[in-house]
Amino acid sequence: MYSRREFFKAGAAGIAGMALAGQALYGKSVAGANDKITLALIGCGGRGLGCIINCCKTNENVVIKTVCDVNRTKLAKAREQVEKTFGYRPGTTEDMRSIFDDKDVDAVWIATPEHWHMPAAIHACRAGKDVYVEKNLSVNIFESRMLVETAAKYNRIVQAGLQNRSASQGFSAREYIKSGKLGKIVTVKTYFMLGGGRFTEAPEAPVPSWLDWDKWLGPAPYRPFSPSIVSEHGRGGWQSYWAYSGGLLDDEASHTLDFTRMVLGDPPHPKSVYSWGGNHVFGGTGETPEFQSVVYEFDDYLITADGGGSFKYMQKAPGDIRNDAARFPNWRNYSARVEIYGTEGLMYLGRHGGGWQVIGMDDKIVAEDGAVFPDNAHQKNFIDCLRSRKKPNGDIEECHRSATLVNMGNIALRVGNKHLLFDGKTEKFSGNKQANELAQGTYRKGYEL
Numbered sequence: 262m263y264s265r266r267e268f269f270k271a272g273a274a275g276i277a278g279m280a281l282a283g284q285a286l287y288g289k290s291v292a293g294a295n296d297k298i299t300l301a302l303i304g305c306g307g308r309g310l311g312c313i314i315n316c317c318k319t320n321e322n323v324v325i326k327t328v329c330d331v332n333r334t335k336l337a338k339a340r341e342q343v344e345k346t347f348g349y350r351p352g353t354t355e356d357m358r359s360i361f362d363d364k365d366v367d368a369v370w371i372a373t374p375e376h377w378h379m380p381a382a383i384h385a386c387r388a389g390k391d392v393y394v395e396k397n398l399s400v401n402i403f404e405s406r407m408l409v410e411t412a413a414k415y416n417r418i419v420q421a422g423l424q425n426r427s428a429s430q431g432f433s434a435r436e437y438i439k440s441g442k443l444g445k446i447v448t449v450k451t452y453f454m455l456g457g458g459r460f461t462e463a464p465e466a467p468v469p470s471w472l473d474w475d476k477w478l479g480p481a482p483y484r485p486f487s488p489s490i491v492s493e494h495g496r497g498g499w500q501s502y503w504a505y506s507g508g509l510l511d512d513e514a515s516h517t518l519d520f521t522r523m524v525l526g527d528p529p530h531p532k533s534v535y536s537w538g539g540n541h542v543f544g545g546t547g548e549t550p551e552f553q554s555v556v557y558e559f560d561d562y563l564i565t566a567d568g569g570g571s572f573k574y575m576q577k578a579p580g581d582i583r584n585d586a587a588r589f590p591n592w593r594n595y596s597a598r599v600e601i602y603g604t605e606g607l608m609y610l611g612r613h614g615g616g617w618q619v620i621g622m623d624d625k626i627v628a629e630d631g632a633v634f635p636d637n638a639h640q641k642n643f644i645d646c647l648r649s650r651k652k653p654n655g656d657i658e659e660c661h662r663s664a665t666l667v668n669m670g671n672i673a674l675r676v677g678n679k680h681l682l683f684d685g686k687t688e689k690f691s692g693n694k695q696a697n698e699l700a701q702g703t704y705r706k707g708y709e710l
């Protein structure tokens with residue numbers, strides 16, 4: 262077995278060799294329209310397991326060879342659930358490197374907490390695997406840029422888990438805006454007004470027998486275990502820590518900001534960012550804020566993102582609306598809405614099957630398009646692209662720019678609620694060393710990229 266100290270070093274020699282093999286094979290391994298696709302799952306929480314099972318149910322000839330988790334309870338449950346659903350028993354591993362070593366695996370599905378997304382995805386690409394990787398892609402700007410370059414170098418298909426990129430209402434909203442019917446875009450407001458409460462870290466405790474804590478931490482700095490961070494069965498509180506996540510801006514605004522960029526025609530990076538926020542609502546001890554406001558300055562308009570976990574009366578699209586393209590949410594209490602103000606109308610845009618509606622003079626709805634929740638479409642697009650070798654809808658280059666909005670917003674907050682100028686070409690901040698250090702990130706010894 263590999264030791265932690267050589268996590269990516271030992272991997273590096275082996276993986277570099279495999280990478281070349283993967284690259285050479287790439288031309289030959291292009292799958293035909295119905296060829297079998299073999300997947301492996303890294304991170305067997307609710308999201309990863311739910312998505313990969315759904316993907317194999319709704320797409321033909323796609324199988325799960327291996328499931329990987331450092332939480333042994335979830336790993337066993339994942340194996341059971343795959344067996345119960347499909348009648349075959351996948352292999353299990355607590356070490357993702359054995360998946361990278363496995364020549365049978367075509368693509369990996371990465372649904373770990375965020376601090377593992379990019380290290381896992383980059384090493385998967387180097388090993389010749391295609392990748393589906395959950396949002397928010399990265400915990401700093403450097404690492405998702407590195408994935409863009411690695412995916413290009415090794416000719417890998419990488420689909421970001423930003424499923425709104427495959428939402429039918431995203432394509433129609435983009436066409437509507439492009440046609441000029443909304444007029445000139447003046448300003449854009451996005452929201453992530455979620456429910457929540459006070460987070461308080463529990464005292465450190467011995468590492469439970471169901472967890473490999475050292476591997477869970479992986480590239481993040483070592484710290485003692487606390488039951489507040491990881492839970493045996495559920496998600497736990499890792500989203501309250503900068504080392505593993507970008508908080509609720511990462512959890513929810515990653516989607517709304519990405520969707521907004523998509524319908525606006527994917528503008529380049531903003532020129533500046535300002536953010537304010539903190540734990541002034543409940544006074545919790547979480548590092549990531551209970552409320553946050555961010556302002557992004559683009560060439561011709563501002564995009565704002567406002568939200569946090571302080572709004573129990575707001576809601577995402579309920580199930581009956583998510584699955585019914587003929588119905589629209591009540592925009593007033595829709596927690597994940599986007600408002601695009603043009604000179605000719607206001608477009609309300611919703612994810613989770615929210616669709617869009619344009620309000621013109623006298624509060625009249627002048628155009629609309631309904632939609633359903635886009636997970637199936639996004640998963641199908643990934644599988645289709647594995648076979649066709651075409652660029653997926655959630656292509657990594659644009660999704661890296663969207664992830665950068667999340668990282669920029671959090672960096673502006675973390676350096677002390679600052680207004681920061683950003684150079685989109687170098688992806689660096691002007692005149693703020695601390696901001697650039699956060700944009701670069703740090704990696705525990707043995708896990709350097």
Ligand SMILES: NC(=O)c1ccc[n+]([C@@H]2O[C@H](COP(=O)([O-])OP(=O)(O)OC[C@H]3O[C@@H](n4cnc5c(N)ncnc54)[C@H](O)[C@@H]3O)[C@@H](O)[C@H]2O)c1
Nearest residue numbers: 304305306307308329330331332372373374395396477496
């Ligand atoms: N696209 C969406 O709409 C959407 C929805 C929910 C969650 N997500 C994202 O999906 C990811 C997973 O979310 P979740 O709710 O399932 O979280 P979770 O914490 O329940 O699951 C993550 C799993 O990864 C495992 N893990 C940690 N380190 C690992 C390692 N080194 N190797 C293998 N496994 C490891 C954990 O033990 C855990 O079981 C997150 O990034 C989250 O933001 C996306």
